[in-house]
Amino acid sequence: MNPFPEELYSLACKIAVVADHGGTGGAEVSDLLLRSGATVFLLDSDQAARDRATTILARHAAFHTADVDVRDEAQVTAFFAQQAEAGGVDVTVILPAYYSNRSLLDVTAQQWETSQKLNLWAPLVCLREAVRAMTATGRGGSIVTVSTIGSLVPVLRGNSVYGATRGGVTNMTKAAALEYAPAGIRVNCVLVGAVEGKFIDEEGTRERRMSGEITGPIREPGRLPMGRGDLGDVAAAVHFLAAPASKYITGQALAVEGGFLLT
Secondary structure, eight states, rough: OOOOOOHHHHOOOOOOEOOOSSHHHHHHHHHHHHTTEEEEEEEOOOOOHHHHHHHHHHTTEEEEEEEEOOTHHHHHHHHHHHHHTTOOOOOEEOOOOEEEOOGGOOHHHHHHHHHHHHIIIIIHHHHHHHHHHHHHHHEEEEEEEEEEEGGGOOOEEEEEEHHHHHHHHHHHHHHHHHHHHHGGGEEEEEEEEEEEEEEEEEEEHHHHHHHHHHHHHSSTTTTTTTBBBOOHHHHHHHHHHHHHHGGGGSSEEEETTTGGGGG
């Protein structure tokens, strides 16, 4: 017998970890997971981001924050190890993203290091430790990474470093899905399109982007059939991939981009 719709999307009695770094998406994702019944831990070393999320989600007694820098392997490892002993982890959402835009000819070693540290290394460590924690409990789980449609096709000029690091997340997700499916661990990715607030910007980059100085296919007329999206669209996709409704889905990259790839 098929389950009722609410059972397909319920996360009652589940423990979820939402990993972020100064972004605004953590609160949106956490809110939806909380309203689905999960206990949620938001990891973020940015005090302002934690305070903002706490203010928004104060009505949820099952919401917790932890001062964890996702770029720091030791901190991430310690948190997941502690959580594995305290009750385990059923859902992990990996959000950190850093956007830096510049010509390929202007890319520096420092820019690359800063970008890959947050865009690729942090997700890898969070993914690794989530798998370790889920394996320890033996009850499987769902891991959702968040990447970009720019990991599939170029969307803006000057995105060589951003596209490369985020492409690593997309492919890492698929590799992990194959490796840990026998343990009941599903690993999927949400590829985000034109959604403001999905990453933190290198200084000055947001102003260049909003002014139209940064150009590319996604800025061309008619390339966004459904217009721009918002963080609620991202949270809804994450929730679907975390919930029982997607229990037979793994290794997928779900594009949330309003039809851009069709054009």
